[in-house]
Amino acid sequence: MATTGQWFVGKSVIVTGGGSGIGRATARRFGEEGARVCVADLNLESAQKVAADIVAKGGDAFACQVDVAEEADNERMVAETVKRHGGLDVAFLNAGYGGWPVDLLEGDVAEFDRIIAINLRGCYLGMRSVMRSIRSGGAVVATASIGGLMGVSFNAAYAASKHGVIGMVKSFAEAFAVKGVRINALCPGAVATAMTGYPDGDLGLSGDALPMVEFKGRAAPEYMAESVLFMASNRAAGMTGSYMVVDAGQTSNLSRPK
Numbered sequence: 001m002a003t004t005g006q007w008f009v010g011k012s013v014i015v016t017g018g019g020s021g022i023g024r025a026t027a028r029r030f031g032e033e034g035a036r037v038c039v040a041d042l043n044l045e046s047a048q049k050v051a052a053d054i055v056a057k058g059g060d061a062f063a064c065q066v067d068v069a070e071e072a073d074n075e076r077m078v079a080e081t082v083k084r085h086g087g088l089d090v091a092f093l094n095a096g097y098g099g100w101p102v103d104l105l106e107g108d109v110a111e112f113d114r115i116i117a118i119n120l121r122g123c124y125l126g127m128r129s130v131m132r133s134i135r136s137g138g139a140v141v142a143t144a145s146i147g148g149l150m151g152v153s154f155n156a157a158y159a160a161s162k163h164g165v166i167g168m169v170k171s172f173a174e175a176f177a178v179k180g181v182r183i184n185a186l187c188p189g190a191v192a193t194a195m196t197g198y199p200d201g202d203l204g205l206s207g208d209a210l211p212m213v214e215f216k217g218r219a220a221p222e223y224m225a226e227s228v229l230f231m232a233s234n235r236a237a238g239m240t241g242s243y244m245v246v247d248a249g250q251t252s253n254l255s256r257p258k
Helices: 021-032 044-056 071-085 109-133 156-178 221-232
Strands: 012-016 036-041 060-065 088-093 134-143 182-188 242-246
Touching: 012 021, 012 071, 012 109, 021 036, 021 044, 021 060, 021 088, 021 221, 036 044, 036 071, 044 060, 060 071, 071 088, 071 109, 088 109, 088 221, 109 134, 109 156, 134 156, 134 221, 156 182, 156 242, 182 221, 221 242
Parallel strands: 012 036, 012 088, 036 060, 088 134, 134 182, 182 242
Antiparallel strands: none
């Protein structure tokens, strides 16, 4: 098991989108590191299963059903976490939606609105709710994407939402810093999750045993989890208002022009 020292022992952590994929892998890792975890997800059954897995391994976790696009749900999630854990130290605002391709002329405007509502509005509302309660010395990590660093011709709405997440992280870094809290974004490349059409399984490997991903290949959620734990730990104490790209080199070089 990869460790970040004893920094997370007893810490109160929220993971949104915690019922599957990157969120599930990260919630489990926080639990393994001794954190007390709120596993938040729109799918309550999935969140409950992840929380039960953490508890079965000797950890402390509870499930919370949350629609991140709703302000009241974000407020309730944070309030319940503070009530159960006595405070809040870390938030991984990870819930997201890939959506269907949104064409400029023929795309469904309702689908555009849904992508923006979950990925951008949801992240904003999560930041607001977390800001009110997170303790000094804490950290926030928001899931963006390499799609927030470049265009996505087949889904401009997704790219716009993830560009927005990075913009908010940069814009709100000072406000969080006033509270003694860091905020950064994770920019995954291709990851094998149910949202991207892959089996949502587990590698069953510790962070120290993860092999290098093939160049420009598809990573497993566990790779993202280790990066989140780093950014949320005091090992990244000099990092705020920034982002970490974990993409196996997908954005590393330009193709030769035709």
